[in-house]
Amino acid sequence: MRPVVGFAIATGFVLLVSQSGAAAGADQGAQLAATCASCHRLDGGGTGIPSIIGLGEERLNSALLAYRAIERPNHIMHAIALSLSDEEIASVARYVAAQGK
Ligand code: HEC
Numbered sequence: 796m797r798p799v800v801g802f803a804i805a806t807g808f809v810l811l812v813s814q815s816g817a818a819a820g821a822d823q824g825a826q827l828a829a830t831c832a833s834c835h836r837l838d839g840g841g842t843g844i845p846s847i848i849g850l851g852e853e854r855l856n857s858a859l860l861a862y863r864a865i866e867r868p869n870h871i872m873h874a875i876a877l878s879l880s881d882e883e884i885a886s887v888a889r890y891v892a893a894q895g896k
Contacts, residue, residue: 824890
């Protein structure tokens with residue numbers, strides 16, 4: 796993926812998140828997960844991008860932290876994780892982990 800594409804995606808993502816910034820608590824995970832769903836299908840179906848359904852809260856949480864810290868290198872997920880606070884990572888992990896149950 797060319798950097799400019801990644802930047803466009805990251806920028807769009809940040810805009811989406813800031814628009815929903817006023818939404819509180821339980822809704823936050825759902826709002827954030829809606830942005831994940833543009834790449835990861837939340838019904839567990841495969842599109843070439845790995846499914847994030849069934850990974851569990853712990854694994855989702857640590858994967859996002861690893862992408863953010865570039866412990867796990869991936870330009871796309873790094874850009875996404877970089878725009879999330881620890882709290883946002885925790886709430887999106889909790890929400891996504893509860894899907895497909
Ligand atoms: C622009 C597309 C895109 C968006 C949006 C996106 N992802 Fe990803 N995600 C990917 C790609 C591509 C990979 C595979 C990266 C790799 O090979 O490490 C991935 C990998 C992952 C993985 C690792 C899966 C595994 O099997 O270990 C997790 C967890 C994940 N994403 C969570 C999320 C969450 C949560 C969001 C929303 C906050 C999100 N992603 C938004 C494209 C995206």
